[in-house]
Amino acid sequence: MSVPPAGSATAQPNVPEDEHRLPLDVKPLHYDLTILTDLEKLTFEGSVAIDLEILKDTSSIVFHSSTLNIKDVSITTDSLKKPQAPTSQSFDTASERAYLKFPTVFSAGSKAQLKVNFDAQLTGSMMGYYYSTWEKDGKKQYYTLTQFEPTAARRAFPCWDEPLLKATYGITLISREGTVNLSNMPAISEEPYTSSSLPSGGKWKITKFDRTPPMSSYLVAFANGEFEHIESHYVSPLSGKTRPLRVYATADYIHQTEFALEIKRKVLPLYEQMFDVEYPLPKLDTLIASDFDAGAMENWGLITGRTTAFCLDTKKSGVNAQKNVATTQSHEVAHMWFGDITTMAWWDNLYLNEGDQHIIGFLKPPLTTVFIGFATLMGEVIIMDKVFPEWKVYSEFINHHLARALDLDAKLSSHPIEVDCPDANQINQIFDALSYSKAGSVLRMLSAFVNEETFLKGVSIYLKKHLFANSVSKDLWEGIGEAAGKDIVGMMDNWVSKMGFPLLTVTEKGGSIHVRQDRFLETGPAADKDNQTIWQIPLNIASTGADGKLKVDRILLTEKEVTIPLDTTNPFKLNYDTTGVYRVLYTPERLDKIGAEAAKKNSVFNMNDRLGLINDVFALSNAGFGNVSAALNLIQNLRQEEEFLVWQGIRDNIGDLTSIFWENTTAWELLKKFRSSLYTPLVDQLGYDFPDSDSADKKQLRTLAIAGAAASDEPKVIEELTKRFADYLKTGNDSAIASDIERATYTTVVKHGGRAEYDAVKAIFEKPKTPTMRTAAIAGLCSPKDQTLIDETLKFMMTEAKDQDVYMFIANLASNVLYNRFSGNTQLPYLISYAFKYLSTEADAKDIEEFFEGKDVSKFNLALNQTLDTIRAHAALIERSTDDVVQWLQTWSKAAKL
Template sequence: MANVDKNNGDASRLPESVKPTHYDLTIKTDLEKLVFTGYAVITLNILEDTSVITFNYKGAKLQRCLLRSDALKKELTEVSQVADAARERIAVHFGHTLPKGSTAKLRVGWEGILTDNLMGYYVSSAQHEGKKRFYTLTHFEPTAARRAFPCWDEPLLKATYSISLISREDTVNLSNMPAIEEHPLTESDGADPETSLGASIKTLASFSANEPHVNEHTGWKVTKFQKSPPISTYIVAFANGHFSHLETSYTSPLSGKTRPLRIYTTPDIISQAQFALDLKAQVLPIYEKLFEVEYPLPKLDTLVAHDFAIGAMENWGLITGRTSAFLYDDRKASLAAKKSVAGILSHEVAHMWFGNIVTMAWWDNVWLKEGFATIMGEVIIMNRVFPEWKSNSSFIAGHLQRALTLDAQRSSHPIEVDCPDEKHINQIFDALSYSKAASMLRMLATFVGEDKFLKGVSIYLRKRLYGSSVTHDLWDGIAEATGLDIPTIMENWVLKIGFPVVTVTEKEDGIHLRQDRFLSSGDVKEDENQILWHIPLGLLTTDSNGASSVDRSLILNKREATIPLDPSRPFKLNAGTASVFRVAYSPERLVKLGDEAARENSAFSTEDRMGLVSDAFELAKSGVSKTSGALGLIDKLRSEKEQLVWSSISDSLSSLRTTWWEQPKDVRDKLNVFVQTIFGPLVDRLGYDHPQGEPSYIRELRDCAVSSTAAAGHPGVIKELQARFRHFQDTGDDSRIPIDLQGIIYCTAVQHGGREEYEAVKRIFKKAITPSVKIASLRALGFSQDPAIIDDALAFILTDVQTQDIMYIFTSLGTNNKARRPFAKYFQDKFDEFSKLFEGNFNLAKLVTAAFQHLTTKEDATQLTEFFKEKDVSKFNLALAQVLDKIHSSAKWVERDAKDVADWLEAWSKENNA
């Protein structure tokens, strides 16, 4: 009987006629020849009568497949293999029908080349005794397991794994589970072809028949790993290399079991790994207590790689990631670097529950793991471990604003989005799946209360242990914990594009509210404005004594509504900036809000003030209000004390300066003077050096103030930063370069220096031994104002920069006004080269965004559209549409408010004698 394909309406899904239940994998890695060979025995449940077995595979030299059926009582040899390269699968035809309800074992061998493309099973390297030494690791998310072994590469199709790795004797083998046996490879290991190892050794040897020395057993070993619980292919992991490690342990608060925790790196960087290891031991028991679910595996390792496509990856039992994700040296790395390592590590540990124990059924629900890992790992857990970092407030400046900026574009997509093929799947790992999903969950947690929210999450996890889930499973858990109709409240936040703006109209005895979709371009069409969200309003009001209170029960679920209150007293919607919407007040009310925000002991919290600044600028960008009103609000906040509010101010002014980059010089100069005037007093008060024991928020405020004034061309700040770099350049003594100011000092040296400073920073980059120094110096190389040096930096990208690090210099070149257009042309000229270099991983879309997002004219959008018209944009079509939307929005903002900004700056300059 022919294959029964229940997924025949979805080209991305495999037929449902069989389901894998167990993989017995053997992988032999040759680090000298940079090749690997493999053998698998895959146990299958036959769900429908079929004579065809179809699985995912994207490799070379797949051997003939054998199938042993329990029902047919014999071993079948394939009749043919039919490859579908476009859908990355192979259909293996056998001459007999496998009956429904039976089981079978598929046996197959293969070989592959260890490339450096950062996906599948790939090779990285490190320097050892002056020479390059290779090691290997896997990165399978979302659909790259098929590049390493034949498999059913879909998250729903969980199976158990027994993995054996054959390698050189002097190397270390790692996988998801602990090693249960390791011994030198001998002839007896291949003596019994009926065993998985014996069959695999025989098969692996057949690939190397013309190279007898490869078949010798001397110098090789076998590492067998414990059988895993059911897991999805994308979190299977293995690695081989000359690794060193640090070790600790933690004791489960639920069972009392003690589990080993290790972090592996190459020997040259192991000294920088202690912080990440200690933090892992600290957060694991917190997660267990919050979720009431014990971490189930016997160990949790981390492997740090020199080459890695993304930040980090949550493979179950073997977290992997790049050096900047997990290495921290408190003597040579900034507080920002420490926060980044902590947030990433905690995020990946959160995935041990969200994604690994409970896995989304398909990639359209990727937010179920990424949104959760973001809010849990980077906010809820960080608040418990490092309360002084104020992670909830930081979330507003980072994730919430990132989400709202992207979601305000017409080309946005729902959190739960259709994923018809691999190209679409790769593109949805964006600010919507991470940041908007996390923002939505933060909104829900604030609305129902964090304790009830976490209780609902625990219910959700315990009901779906080792299984798969969809959105409604989560809503049902939280509904059970709260007694609220969570599915109805949350449905449009997940299934619909965009978010609302709530317009406030004041009346004598209350406020009238109206919700509409918000677009940064300001041109919402009628058919785009049909959605009604259930908006938790979070209404803050004050009494006659000035005491404030917040009503969290109010929800706006209609187009319009009126709420009674006394508008003569301060009030504000979206208290704590906890919900995913913007608020449009009248110009008169915005002035009053600014007065209250600037008042000593204001009723408005840090989070409230951050939201006011962000909303004012984004509403001006869309044409709902004027940019002059937003500038006036900032001018009122000169006495602000909170670092995070200053960070929001800095981000907003940076966005304005970046968009106004081709306006008349007089306007740009006045805008820079405004920035210098706002931030200059902070530099005067805080200086450039941080004393021992100084609070973290003061360190960050200093960094914000110095960076903002330097970017705006403050002569005194630039002179000081140049002097500090010159001292380092002349003496080799870096004591005058504070860790937190390292990046801005390097950037200033290159931006306001010449060839000598540029070459000096290039040498720093090439000799860097910590991720912080490497990233800071690489970013700085993109800031020169000299056309000849800019050309040198562009050429440098493809000759001296690791593939994983290209994004850092791309970002700085894109933000450099002098380099922006040469850089855009360079990327177009080299597009085919970059497209090939980043083939098959996440980052091509990010390069497109970095190269073009700061262009601001309609002509730019037209030229870009024309350039890509004949290109294959299927791997980054979402990012391209978003870039074009951003260019159009920026062009409209400038066209709409150029005179408004010029007039306000002129009046401000006269008033302040600036």
Template sequence: MNPSETGHHRLPTSVEPTHYDLTVCTDLVYAKFDGIVKIDLYVRDKTSDIVFNTKDMQLGSVTVYSDALRTEQHPKSMSFDTDRERGTLSLPTSLPAGSKAQVSISFEGPLTGALMGYYRSVGGADGKEVYSLTQFEPTAARRAFPCWDEPALKATFAVTMISRADTVNLSNMSVESESTYEPGSLDATGAVVWLTKLASPAISGTAAGDKWKITRFQTTPPMSTYLVAYANGRFEHVETTYTTNFALDVKRRVLPIYEKVFNIEYPLPKLDTLVASDYNSGQIGQATECSGLITGRVTAFCLDPRSENLQVKKQIAVTMCHEVAHMWFGDITTMEWWDNLYLNEGRVLLLRIFPEWKMNASFISDSLFRAFSLDAKLSSHPVEVECPDDNMVHGIFDALSYSKAASVLRMLSAYVGEERFLKGVSIYLKRHLFANSTTKDLWDGISDATGLDVSKMMDCWIKQVGFPVVTVTETTNGIHIRQDRFLETGPADELDSQTTWSIPLRLLTVSDKGEVIVDKEILLEQREMIIPLDISKPFKLNAGTVGFYRVLYSTERLITIGAEAAKAASPFSVEDRTGLVYDALALAKAGFLTVSSALSLFEVLREEREYSVLQGILSNLESIRSTWWEHPDISLVSPIVQQLGWDNRKSDSDDDRALRILAIQHAASAEDTSVIRELKARFSRFMETGDDSIIPPDLVGVIYMNAVRCGGRKEWEAVKRIVQKPKNPAYGTSAMIAMGHTSHLELAEETFQCILNESRDQDLIFYLDGLSTNRKTRRFLATAFMRHYDEFAKRLEGNFSMRYLIFRVFQSLSSRRDHQEIANFFKEKDTSKYNMALKQTLDNIAAQAAWVERSTDDLLRWA
């Protein structure tokens, strides 16, 4: 949407900011901040009203200077629209069109614990060190200073911070100068003079002995307000010059790779990472990509070298690579409005520094099928989705903006070739350096690099809701294929069945000489087509599982492909096999296949040793167990997994470590008695001796969880003590989840009381995750949450975290009764901040209930 086409949810375009001089005084002792911002404006249209964004701040003196009028004037009135989070200055004299002006506004506000805007956190070795930081994405800069808080309204920022002398100030740019504050001193902006009069008592000189300093930062390139960042506290730091930790090393290694791939140098003088004790960027992300200053959770960046956990290590690498890539996608080139959020978030991960992790295969389970899960719901939305208000903006930070967008771009890259795809991306970025872009701009860049009409092919994937299932019917001379919308509740209705996509089919065949051939040119653009093919030889659509669609074969063909995939010299790659496994159960859940057909495929692949394929099989078996949690007569045995022992060896590959974790986790979930016995014994020895060396870091989560599930109060309290004083952040998170896995409802109630009275807001999700995945407590959790709903709503009213809690609390339920009770409960609630998440949650319950009704008899016959 062009800013000139502004609607009621967009700011008027009569004036636009070009530069901010922002001075902020932070008082950690009194938990407040004061400031003054001077904003240079370009007056596009004659106006006597200046409309900007502001929320939860007290504004003080306001002046407006006009270059054309050569006068300074004070507003005759200042009004506020709290619903739209706006302030309006009405001037006595209109500003002429085409002129320049400057508005100066003083402001003050509290440093709250809301995890949005400019807020306070507590950390340090003793857990009592107070510091402050910002979290502005997507619409919270207005909570920290008056501004034009829309991504298209880019400007430069010169940030000055005033703070106690023994603290460190950070911002997007490098420090230009730093000096001790002297009472009565002047600076070019007059900000310090203003602050000595209106800021905290300490800086005014009333607190004897307090010393303050002024830190000025270099001016930024043009950027959006949500990317502005600053922080104040007694921070410790490490630098790549002398010492590194894992996250910092990943950043050091990946930066030059992105510079080469995008053919654009990193534009800023530094790139810091601030690790925060209290941080919440939502369900998907663990960090935020502010230009020059990435901020994120402790668990997003901190790896304990003494207790290195492979899963944590991978997550840190993925998070850091994602945020560094944002320095180009999102920061240099920013989507024009939030409906194009995917242009920031939907990048194909370029994690090329750890080839041993086989990230292409991991992408299928971690991103592709997560997107499928959400996009298969009736409550899904297009990747490019209209955002009429701030509540909607917050709601689209989901698996569609991230994972579906990344998946369809990965599909496009495979279709046109990675080299040409990246050349097109580079063209796109260079055309919009420090500017804004839309979907068309990206397609134009890739079209120029490939000579293809990319828009014609890709708009259906970005602008339409849902994705297709391609049905394969074998004929005498080949295969007949048909596309329809895939829904988790079963075949689409007539309206949905009219939707079509441009589908790269990627047909894999095997020649008479045994050579694997992939035809990348076939594009299914109509409803149906026939492909001549020798079906006596192995074949498969969606080679490499790079397409964003599912493929439905007959049960016989599915098992045939599985048998071929199980051979040592199979033509089907790890990615092919992983896709087969996930497709099979999803198709069974939706009623296109029987569950027994999917289980038959898993049986054929029982000797599989590739991590991503085995993860797919075991996680799908766990999905069945979880859905039929109220059916004790359903018993599934996990496939036999090669035992690699309990402890890591120096000779182990990362695959060995990953398989060991996977085997033990799922054996415990399937209640394998020998595995449970060993898990219990290790935790018991830890409780007796205090020596945790017998608990491998990779198995901390499953050992804690099993100890609480199979134990009583003694084990629960031992895990709670770990929460209170963890060895490292990963251990703390594992312990929070484990506290919810008790088999005793009185301990579940005590866990819930910890949620209400002890948990940090950012950690609520971990406790809830434990209770919701525990089959013995998930209904207790749903009831307790509804009973205490008002407390949660009040506690989280300053941010949008409720939408993540709603899904976690109710996601595991699977009956019509649960669906009705939850729908009835929320009828009288204000759901505006989480309406989309609630619809998705209810759809999830309904789909699981339908699956149970449809497939229980089939599953009982198999079991």
């Protein structure tokens, strides 16, 4: 049949309006898929033979298909003597389904094979089977790759595109000679190919790949192009087998892939040892693409991702770039087990033992993002700490993930880790800080509660029980509970099924503390209707005895409130090591004592405690549970702090506060002075150069200080960065601009310069030496004060920037053009949140509501509601705390004689 073009639809035959899953009549067992790719015409065509098991008597077959021209449909069964064509066929663009009606009733328990031919245009949409571009000898070239998560396999071939419906795949790729074909499995043959139906011109080849294990459709991957590769291997510590590891890229990036390959080689044996489960595929490739929607994707056996996620010039790139590549590669490798081998189920009846779900799908019961959270914790923390202990990743997690999770989960428009998601429009929106960061934080809390060794033993038990199969989150909790000898199922239920997190209010009386839990909201005390959840909370109370030594009482709070005996004459603090997913509110007097203790050189409270304290005090004062001046006092007391990560927490919170008060000139200028007073002494101490002998901590603190002082308009820092940039323009030698300070340098010279600096940074953007240099240049192009240059950047963003980069450019969203351009991928929610990030009045919120009134917001309504919540929380903070903030800063300024 011929599929109607996008935007048209034919009637659905007897499908209920609330039906979001395919019928249960049949399920796929195996796909033999052949794809012919023509990189000259930018088209592809294919054929697929799908082995089906008939589960119910039926004469109809329904499967997913989108943007494909489908033809030559037929079915065969054991009882049919020859292939049978459908008597009717229709397609619905809204549900992306094809409906076939056959003259024969297929009996339950029988087998069938559906054959379909199809073709389609290749596009640059970064979803489905799409093309990416690069430049060779001054000419634009094309290559192809796939991005099927969450629901885009249907754009590449007819399929049952739901995560529960695992099947095996035999993939064959036909392409022009001189190109490389890649897929999930190794190639088992490759030879010249001739056929009368081939496009004219040039020679062709055919590549056949080995059969995959059972896998979900969103993990299928294939690619074709002029790729080069570098290669290594690792030896399995469990079996002794040697597996090849490769990284593929185009010629312009292949020289920057050594670091990503080395990370993969190091982490694979560590995962095998921790899980006690061997990596099951014969190889693991990584393909780097110039055009890629998300950061990276865990296709089984063929990880894919953007250049900034995997490319690194080891001679030029700084610590942050190294961290990004290492954690991204490790995160995706973690998914090879947690998501690819074992995939979560969502059928609650017939398919309970066969259905699978990763982190997406039309869910009922709910979608769960535990797999993302696990890959975040495992890939970015537990494994990274073993490879790069100097990075202090357990502590960095608090700033990078826990703080983000609590910030988003403090909104009424939040969502649970397990969330109902019946509508395809909602799926891409779930890839947010709650999916990655809250899920990871809850797992980190559980790991600390049972101890990491027990946690990993429980994960191993879970994986072994569900190899190549399905599971629900309860299965994971049972595995960890079995290892720990505790009721983990009961403990974890509300953490994953309910939105929000607790605020613990601590009061003191007569040798004891009283602890009460309520839901924390950024707008202040929660109303009764929003305050019904009782969480099981590890309190982890740190205190000192008469000997002055630290002790930690690990108490699980299971009730609304509890009184705990404690000697309050000595220092104490809840949430020791900041492993708990909650905030703690003390009396002002106790907060002062904790802050004073935390600021001591040899405090009983460690760096993680200081990080958690900073984040808590700012969040609580911003929500009206205290004065913002108390948070500023804490920062003032921590001026002598030496740890980079504590300074990172200070920077993030002071930066957020400054952005809220940007429309109050008095507060804005005073906050700039305060920030400059924090950072400039560090710049004076650390300088502008980055010798290799410096520790990672020292390099990152120097970067933070220079960027912070420059953003605060510190004249001598502006002068130094401007001088270094001018020397680069004069000589062409950029060695004085270390990778770590490229962003600060470009933003500073454009902000305080003119046309010459703007054009120079734009030239860097167009021909960068590294992907991170290009990202830094984007920041520079968005920094001019000159309205003409701002307009030029906005025009460039709208007309010339790659789709994958637009979210980096966004400073304001003013046109539906962006909606039309990005509604098919994962970036739209980020465009909304970034566009309105710094608005902070009720009038702003009303303007946004009026702008979107009557428009289709289904693909970003969650992000829009979260953004409106944020704006209104900022407006309340401004109304409540402006006098407090200004008075404190004025008093400080006079004392500092500024």
